[in-house]
Amino acid sequence: MAPSGTVLRVHDLHKRYAAAGGATVALNSVDLEIEAGSFVSIIGPSGCGKSTLLQIMAGLATATSGDVFFGTTRVQEPPPDVVYVFQQYTRSLFPWKTVERNVAFGLETKGTMSRDEIAARAREMIALVKLTGFERHYPWQLSGGMQQRVAIARALACRPAVLLMDEPFSAVDALTRAGLQELLRSLWRELALTVVFVTHDVDEGVYLSTRVVALTRAPGTIAIDMPIELPGPREQIATRALPAYLDCRARLLAQLFADEGLNGMEAA
């Protein structure tokens, strides 16, 4: 499968929350097109509405105005080919199901595969995220990084076209996060996925992505939309030392700092 064209299109999206003494504007006129096969990170200060944007794209939340299209269909309910991975893996995994049954969840609810096919696919996905041997464990018997891998395997089991991830690695330690980043990059390449990845970490966004979109403080609008073109395969140490990497990182940080009024605090 060689994906091409736009898979997800966000058009003039607004989101307002009713609040005491007037409405809070979370998103203000956001336009975004996600190309098939791309890895797009959405970064921004906390509270800028980046998670809200992702939830609207997933069909989990509704916009005040504007549309999201998956292919040619307007997103109102979660589309079957789009899967959302939550930040809170401990709450997203079902504690009464074993690892294997968690991974099989999406397949079982679809009901298009036989029991044997489901079990085979679940084991295949568990192997893909390197958790073979833990099929019979419960999620709470695993470490945080392993739990998030279970959640990724569960998301991928349905062979989705698009993976929407909301700060999926923000709750694990730095080493575990590096491992999960490598795993996600390799899955993205092998399975020809389209990934939209929300993070507050500029380094993570630049390292993982083919494109980074930075939102401003609330009301969130797109401040920077930048392709990330880095020579050679991505590698945790060497890539992060490349001039092109550092340049992207500096431009994004400058935007975020300017937005926060943080520029040259020590000099002043």
Place this chain on the structure above:
Amino acid sequence: MTDIVHRNPQETEASRAERPARAGWSWNTRLVGVAFIGVLLLLWEIAAAKAIFPPMSFPRVSAILVTWWQLVISGELPGEVLPSLWRVFAGYFIGVSLGVGLGLLMGYVRFFYNLLEPITEVLRPIPSPAYLPIVILFLGIDDQMKIFMIAFATLFPVLLNTYSGVRSVDPIQLQTARTFGVSGRKLLTRIVLPAASPYIFTGMRVSLAVALIVMVISEMVAASSGIGYFILAAQRGFKVRDMFAGVLTLALLGYVLNRLFLAIENRVLAWHYGYTQQRS
């Protein structure tokens, strides 16, 4: 890729291996409690032998046990226990089923909450003996009446706990299910019911005790069989040892039913104990 395995199966095996030691210790502490019961019974035996209370109403423990055994092998006690058990199980089953069903409905559909919450709050505080005379008027004094009484009394603890359980299901779990296209009745059976099951079991445990109480009360008020009837009839016929034997039987019955319940709960909710332990 860095190996990010923190807890391997060996560690789990190791923690499992620790358990027998702890179990042995708790068995020792249990023995103390069992021995304490033995001491109390011995004091009873001595007090009865010395006739501290009128021997008519305070027989020796040994005499009660002999009577109990005779009543068991004669088939008289089993003949009273069986109808009682049938009433408890039938009433409990109906009460729990209705409680879970209505609790899910009230927790899941706002309309049913608004419809049923006020009447629940009006009916729930009425002690069951209070409406027993009314129920007798409509259903007579046969099994129907007792089963209705037990079902009605066991309904409320299950209903309220099921409702709380449904309301406390993690919204992230519901959203996760939604991203996999699960909604409506499937969401209820696949996510809400298992997620609420620890609450439902709490309600069921409370209801089991309630079921036994209502069973005895309704049999004492109006019955021609059952363990509650047996105890009251023995007391009225001055068969004090039989009366005590009946109470002993009830104690055993309650103990066995509770053990059985805990065994089932431990099996069904094994995930829950591990989950909550891990988080604390």
